Amino acid sequence: MSASVLFDAPGPKARRRSLIFSIISIALVVAVVAWALITLAAPRQSSGITLPGSFDPSRWNIFADPRVWRDIGGGVLATLRAAGVAAVLALALGIIFAALRTSVYAWVRVPTTVVLEFFRGMPVLLLMLFILLASSFGAYWAVVLGLTLYNGAIIGEILRAGLASLPRGQREAGLSLGLSRLQTKTYIEFPQAFRQMLPVIVAQLVVLLKDTSLGYIVGYNELIRTTMNNMASFYGNRYLLSLFIVTLAIYLAINFSLSALARRLARRRVLR
Amino acid sequence: MNAVIDNLPTYLQGFGLTLSLFFIAGVSAIILGTVVAAMRISPVAGLRGFAAAYTELLRNTPLTLVLLFFAVVFPQIGPRIPYFASACVGLALYTAPFVAEALRSGVNGVPIGQAEAARSLGMGFGQSLTLVILPQAFRMVIPPLVNVMVALAKNTSVAGGFFVAELFTIGKGLANANGDNIIPILLGVAFFYLLITIPLGLLSSRLEKRWVVAR
Numbered sequence: 001m002s003a004s005v006l007f008d009a010p011g012p013k014a015r016r017r018s019l020i021f022s023i024i025s026i027a028l029v030v031a032v033v034a035w036a037l038i039t040l041a042a043p044r045q046s047s048g049i050t051l052p053g054s055f056d057p058s059r060w061n062i063f064a065d066p067r068v069w070r071d072i073g074g075g076v077l078a079t080l081r082a083a084g085v086a087a088v089l090a091l092a093l094g095i096i097f098a099a100l101r102t103s104v105y106a107w108v109r110v111p112t113t114v115v116l117e118f119f120r121g122m123p124v125l126l127l128m129l130f131i132l133l134a135s136s137f138g139a140y141w142a143v144v145l146g147l148t149l150y151n152g153a154i155i156g157e158i159l160r161a162g163l164a165s166l167p168r169g170q171r172e173a174g175l176s177l178g179l180s181r182l183q184t185k186t187y188i189e190f191p192q193a194f195r196q197m198l199p200v201i202v203a204q205l206v207v208l209l210k211d212t213s214l215g216y217i218v219g220y221n222e223l224i225r226t227t228m229n230n231m232a233s234f235y236g237n238r239y240l241l242s243l244f245i246v247t248l249a250i251y252l253a254i255n256f257s258l259s260a261l262a263r264r265l266a267r268r269r270v271l272r
Numbered sequence: 273m274n275a276v277i278d279n280l281p282t283y284l285q286g287f288g289l290t291l292s293l294f295f296i297a298g299v300s301a302i303i304l305g306t307v308v309a310a311m312r313i314s315p316v317a318g319l320r321g322f323a324a325a326y327t328e329l330l331r332n333t334p335l336t337l338v339l340l341f342f343a344v345v346f347p348q349i350g351p352r353i354p355y356f357a358s359a360c361v362g363l364a365l366y367t368a369p370f371v372a373e374a375l376r377s378g379v380n381g382v383p384i385g386q387a388e389a390a391r392s393l394g395m396g397f398g399q400s401l402t403l404v405i406l407p408q409a410f411r412m413v414i415p416p417l418v419n420v421m422v423a424l425a426k427n428t429s430v431a432g433g434f435f436v437a438e439l440f441t442i443g444k445g446l447a448n449a450n451g452d453n454i455i456p457i458l459l460g461v462a463f464f465y466l467l468i469t470i471p472l473g474l475l476s477s478r479l480e481k482r483w484v485v486a487r
Binding site: 010018021022023024025026029039040044054117118120121122123124125126129130133134206210211212213214216217224228237240241244247248251252255256259 | 315316317318319322328329332333334335336337340341344345348349350422426427428429430432433440443444447454455458461462465466469470473
């Protein structure tokens with residue numbers, strides 16, 4: 001619903017007012033940003049020692065060292081590896097969950113629903129801790145399996161919604177051709193449901209990628225733990241802010257490209 | 273099971289902290305999210321751009337990084353604040369864009385014909401908004417908004433990684449102290465989280481069913 005329907009087209013007076021508001025708000029934002037930058041750039045007294053300003057070369061010089069970038073690259077790879085493995089496993093688990101959840105047998109459907117609700121209602125972090133403490137798989141598998149269980153449950157629900165949105169005739173046609181219920185589901189219903197829900201699934205995979213950062217807390221050396229914990233304690237706290245900015249930039253770059261992919265998939269669906 | 277019952281006071285202490293994180297961050301996120309959503313649909317281009325940039329930035333940043341900023345990086349560059357306050361600020365700032373998107377999609381979800389009909393009946397901006405658009409938008413907004421709150425309740429556990437002794441941290445401590453009873457201890461923690469998330473989820477699906485707009 002566009003706002004223009006709600007009120008008449010603004011006249012010269014209203015347009016001028018809107019322009020003035022625009023300028024004031026932009027000036028405010030610029031002022032806040034400038035104030036923050038000036039505060040950051042000023043040298044700072046901290047427990048007796050004077051630190052140079054945040055933009056002083058001495059607080060950024062580690063990034064001239066290729067070893068730093070190799071370590072950061074290792075962190076990025078660790079994040080992507082955990083996210084990739086968890087994504088594949090979560091998709092597989094989601095398909096299984098969706099199939100069981102839509103079973104015709106109540107003794108399959110009802111327990112699956114309980115399990116799904118359990119995983120969906122739990123913090124991912126708690127699932128990771130569970131796996132970390134109750135098994136001896138180590139931090140990497142705690143992150144991967146925690147993400148798999150949680151996102152598998154979510155993707156299962158997404159696929160179920162996709163199955164429910166298909167026209168009844170699809171299933172009936174499959175059955176009337178003599179396919180069994182399982183065959184109808186695998187060859188006719190799931191491929192369509194999957195395509196229907198692809199944008200939502202990709203959006204969920206972006207969430208999964210973001211959640212690999214919980215490895216920071218359970219002790220898996222992914223990107224944030226590599227930069228903000230290991231490197232910050234190796235090179236010193238004076239580099240915290242610069243490391244933070246670099247980490248943030250890397251995350252934004254990865255997530256924006258994935259989100260752009262999701263949007264492209266969504267557009268393609270509309271066009272077809 | 274005994275380990276859980278013996279440690280019930282400790283659990284409740286953590287649960288209380290989780291609940292207060294949830295309420296403080298939730299209310300602030302709803303207020304902030306409403307402001308952001310209003311900026312996002314306002315006729316002032318400057319506000320619109322600012323709100324869009326804020327939404328995109330926070331939605332693509334992991335919560336861990338946001339909380340890490342307020343707990344670890346911020347004290348390096350600004351005043352030292354208590355960890356509980358920094359967790360609340362981080363959670364609220366992270367959740368607000370999701371609230372804003374839920375609100376915006378509700379207003380955008382009202383078909384344009386409704387607004388046109390109201391206008392063609394001679395209603396002004398205020399009348400068509402309060403009598404026609406918002407009552408319909410409200411019904412479409414509540415279920416996704418409840419879902420955002422469920423996500424927030426689960427996300428409070430991340431604050432446990434940043435020096436706030438809420439339910440997750442309590443559970444971790446208890447599991448370390450009772451190495452022979454890890455599974456019951458952690459199931460106890462899970463129970464308290466489900467105590468928040470499952471009723472909210474049921475509420476969301478009930479409202480969705482009751483308020484479905486037949487068109």
